[in-house]
Amino acid sequence: MxxxxxxxxxxxxxxxxxxxxxxxxxxxxxxxxxxxxxxxxxxxxxxxxxxxxxxxxxxxxxxxxxxxxxxxxxxxxxxxxHGHAQPGIVELAADQLTRGTVFGTAAEPQVALAKLLVERVPSFDMLRFTNSGTEATMMMMRAARAFSGRDIIVKMDGGYHGSHDFVEVSVSAGMGTDGPLMPRLEGRGVPQAVLNAVMVAPFNDLAAMEALLRQHHERIAGIIIEPMPNSGGMVPPASGYLRGLRQLADEFDVLLLFDEIVTLRLSSGGYQQIEDVRPDMTAVGKIIGGGFPVGAFGGRAAIMQLFDPDADADSLFHSGTFNGNNMTMTAGLEAMRRLDxxxxxxxxxxxxxxxxxxxxxxxxxxxxxxxxxxxxxxxxxxxxxxxxxxxxxxxxxxxxxxxxxxxxxxxxxxxxxxxxxxxxxxxxxxxxxxxxxxxxxxxxxxxxxxxxxxxxxxxxxxx
Ligand SMILES: Cc1ncc(COP(=O)(O)O)c(C=O)c1O
Known part of the structure; x- marks a missing residue:
């Protein structure tokens, strides 16, 4: 008592x-x-x-x-x-504010940030901007499905990739220890049909991933993974795990998709640079907006060209009223330059x-x-x-x-x-x-x- x-x-x-x-x-x-x-x-x-x-x-x-x-x-x-109200970033953003926040046309500021990111992130041949990380993983997964002609994306049990329907699955890791992992809808309002297009695998377990791919690879478009899952608990990948995933993805002909929305800040080219593993596509966000709303996804040119109507008559639709807006791009470029x-x-x-x-x-x-x-x-x-x-x-x-x-x-x-x-x-x-x-x-x-x-x-x- x-x-x-x-x-x-x-x-x-x-x-x-x-x-x-x-x-x-x-x-x-x-x-x-x-x-x-x-x-x-x-x-x-x-x-x-x-x-x-x-x-x-x-x-x-x-x-x-x-x-x-x-x-x-x-x-x-x-x-x-860079914390809050960084001198240097503030002045550039304020200056841009006086010249227009967004024009509803292509504009220069986004080209410079795209170039910087392509130069830094090993897997980026090309990229596109979004307004959030959620949109970035959504579009990356859609591109992987379109490129492969298959529907299923494998995600980690306990992995978080934003709040669109196809990642609202098994966001909290299961507590069971035996048997194959079954994907679970994370909350009400996400349609059951989502489960037809998502499978889950345990993080840091190559044998489980190999077994899953061996059985289902013909229906799998790709694997999405945050190299060090942050909301899963900042759990680092075991030595050789990400490299092993790359080998399995190659062996079973599925795409490897990294969510580096959080981990990009850990090196100039993200966790993929730390581990020297090149995914087919990557989503980034957060730090690249210099404090403004942002996301981006990119990868191999052959995949990203799906978004180019000149390269592909049946190109993928990707739009967003504030995508690549001048404020985010100007602040983001300066923030990334300073994060050398x-x-x-x-x-x-x-x-x-x-x-x-x-x-x-x-x-x-x-x-x-x-x-x-x-x-x-x-x-x-x-x-x-x-x-x-x-x-x-x-x-x-x-x-x-x-x-x-x-x-x-x-x-x-x-x-x-x-x-x-x-x-x-x-x-x-x-x-x-x-x-x-x-x-x-x-x-x-x-x-x-x-x-x-x-x-x-x-x-x-x-x-
Ligand atoms: C790993 C990861 N992916 C995606 C997202 C979603 O990004 P946003 O909140 O910008 O939609 C987050 C957000 O915290 C994240 O941590």
Whole structure:
């Protein structure tokens, strides 16, 4: 009984501190709920009891509407490689704004960004822009079906590729261990018919992929995979896994599609460059828009030419009112120019420092957890066992959702903004000082949560 009071006390204290700091946010949220379900337009940004309303950002910092300051490790879910309102990008965007945001014609700014991306990403012979990553994976998958003349795309169990119907399948990894994986519709409203065109395979398991391809390859257009699945838990690919997938794709004549919407920031040519594996097509997004809405998909010229009415009388239709708009292209080009190899190496090093620091804190506090990821992208996993598959990652977090929420709120109380699943991304305005601040906040928050863990999550504590 004494211990139960301890956990409830920790919850109460964290929530009370959060409420005391964020009265204006609460009022804004109450009003917003009358106009928008959950008061927002994005599932990922909502959290209980109500989200913090941010009012302004500069560099690595955010200010909320109650006057609190936060070091931003969310960076709009990894998309702001340079943090907020970067001098240089702001001036170019403002200048473009005075000359027109979008013309409803082809325009120069998108050519320069297309050229930069083709030069950097090994698999891009040609590409096209969209307004979101969701559209990019949707069009990439459609192109793969059109090129191959087959319908089925294999995705990873637990892989996230946006919110169009054909990827709203098995977004949370299955918990079972035996038998072939069956694709599952992730939510209501996605038609059952989608299951005729999607198969799933476990991440980091070449044998399972080989078995699936051996049996079904004649109906399979391609395999879509995020080289390091981020919402699956920032689980790195096992050594040789991506190369093995390339070999299997070649052997069974299916296309290999990389979703590098998040992982592009890890090297100048994305994870495909790190692993020296060339997919047939790639989708990118987030950082390439310099803070504006964006996506892009591209790949081998023979596939991309399907979109060219001069090259193909039966060309694929791809349009979008704001595709390649001047604002996104201008800001995106400058953001990508500034994210050169030196900048990427620097933020990757900071991410590794964060990982080492967090792992040292877990060890010294006797908490069975680990920080997992690569370079500038890191995530807390609530286990000290190896995390190899996305099922491993889901199991580690399965009964920890309240702990994750409380850690997220306590980090906010301590001036650190992260994702509520414990993901951290580094931006270029950060330096060692910001990593130290983050580690101090994590250490303090975990110390505060230990009495809660002792009662509500004892498996996390050693001894
Ligand atoms: C790997 C991955 N693919 C696709 C998407 C969808 O991108 P967007 O939110 O721009 O539609 C996301 C978004 O977080 C993502 O993480």
């Amino acid at each position: 004494v211990m139960i009071r301890d956990a409830a006390r920790v919850e109460d204290e964290i929530l009370s501190r959060y409420r005391a700091r964020t009265g204006v946010s609460r009022a804004r949220h109450e009003e917003a709920r009358t106009f928008m379900p959950a008061g927002d337009t994005r599932a990922a940004t909502y959290f209980a009891p109500y989200p913090t309303y941010m009012a302004a950002g500069e560099g690595a910092w955010l200010n909320d509407c109650d006057g609190n300051r936060y070091l931003d490790f969310l960076n709009n879910f990894t998309s702001l490689a 190899e030196a900048a990427i190496a620097r933020i990757n090093r900071l991410g590794e420092r964060l990982q080492d620091g967090m792992n040292a804190i877990f060890k010294s506090q006797g908490i069975r957890a680990q920080c997992l990821g690569y370079g500038s992208l890191q995530q807390i996993q609530w286990t000290d066992e190896p995390v190899v598959t996305l099922t491993d990652a889901r199991r580690a977090g399965e009964d920890m959702s309240r702990l994750r929420e409380l850690l997220h709120l306590e980090l906010l109380n301590r001036g650190l903004y992260t994702s509520n699943r414990g993901m951290f991304s580094i931006s270029t305005p950060m330096s060692d000082g910001e990593i130290e601040l983050a580690l101090a906040a994590v250490e303090g928050a975990l110390g505060c949560l230990k009495p809660y863990m002792r009662e509500a999550a004892p498996r996390l504590l050693r001894g």
